[in-house]
Amino acid sequence: MSAPAPPVVELRGAAFGYRGRPVVSDVDLTVRRGEVVAVLGPNGSGKTTLVKGLLGLSEHLSGQVEVLGTPLARLPDRTRIGYVPQRHTLVGGVRATVAEVVATGLLARRPWYRPATRADREAVLAAVEAAGLADRARFDVETLSGGQQRRVLIARALVARPDVLLMDEPTAGVDRASQDVLTSVLRRLADAGTTMAIVTHELSALRGVVDRIVEVDTGHVTFDGTPEGYAVHQGALARSSGRTAAR
Numbered sequence: 541m542s543a544p545a546p547p548v549v550e551l552r553g554a555a556f557g558y559r560g561r562p563v564v565s566d567v568d569l570t571v572r573r574g575e576v577v578a579v580l581g582p583n584g585s586g587k588t589t590l591v592k593g594l595l596g597l598s599e600h601l602s603g604q605v606e607v608l609g610t611p612l613a614r615l616p617d618r619t620r621i622g623y624v625p626q627r628h629t630l631v632g633g634v635r636a637t638v639a640e641v642v643a644t645g646l647l648a649r650r651p652w653y654r655p656a657t658r659a660d661r662e663a664v665l666a667a668v669e670a671a672g673l674a675d676r677a678r679f680d681v682e683t684l685s686g687g688q689q690r691r692v693l694i695a696r697a698l699v700a701r702p703d704v705l706l707m708d709e710p711t712a713g714v715d716r717a718s719q720d721v722l723t724s725v726l727r728r729l730a731d732a733g734t735t736m737a738i739v740t741h742e743l744s745a746l747r748g749v750v751d752r753i754v755e756v757d758t759g760h761v762t763f764d765g766t767p768e769g770y771a772v773h774q775g776a777l778a779r780s781s782g783r784t785a786a787r
């Protein structure tokens with residue numbers, strides 16, 4: 541058997557929250573290179589707080605958090621983590637093309653006043669293409685659908701070639717056809733070996749994309765295993781509560 545891939549994200553007894561109050565706690569979680577993990581759970585269970593904790597956007601209150609072997613607080617380069625936030629589209633007063641918005645994903649590495657290099661432009665085109673938007677690169681983002689705008693945000697997160705991509709409900713709130721396109725983009729990224737943690741309520745949209753499921757309930761990880769194992773876990777829960785398993 542080959543050795544397991546190296547961990548990209550490693551949490552041991554970690555707690556995250558706001559203003560000193562934990563929302564998620566006792567989290568033990570290892571995400572290895574190339575894994576695609578779905579983070580599931582009821583509304584308000586702490587999924588977003590957990591993901592934001594890896595970005596320094598919620599407070600890290602206790603336990604160990606390492607990204608690529610470096611404690612989070614000492615991580616020198618946050619562009620190693622890509623992030624697609626929840627419920628965001630790009631409407632607003634600023635007019636910009638798809639390529640321009642995606643290029644802003646490189647600004648954390650390159651100050652705005654230094655001209656873009658050829659490598660930067662190639663990285664932008666590669667990210668736009670990975671998001672299935674090659675034919676829209678020169679379009680104003682405000683002319684795009686909500687699902688296409690979501691893909692612009694995925695491209696913006698990808699352009700700095702992060703070691704792990706964190707996404708908060710990437711398929712929520714878009715119509716079925718856009719959801720299918722988003723799913724195929726995520727599948728291509730997974731096939732290319734992109735490490736991803738995806739918060740979602742729509743596991744069915746990610747069938748065949750995720751290879752592991754982490755369930756968060758009332759601030760704790762209550763399941764961590766394969767999609768098949770999760771189906772068994774849900775069935776057992778339904779039986780123990782006297783309900784028939786949802787089909």
Ligand SMILES: Nc1ncnc2c1ncn2[C@@H]1O[C@H](COP(=O)(O)OP(=O)(O)OP(=O)(O)O)[C@@H](O)[C@H]1O
Nearest residue numbers: 558559563581582583584585586587588589590626
């Ligand atoms: N900025 C904040 N300050 C204080 N409390 C917050 C903040 N953001 C979220 N919370 C609280 O943390 C708890 C968990 O919220 P969180 O958004 O992490 O849950 P979630 O599982 O992602 O929910 P959903 O599925 O609805 O997005 C909630 O009680 C929420 O009110």
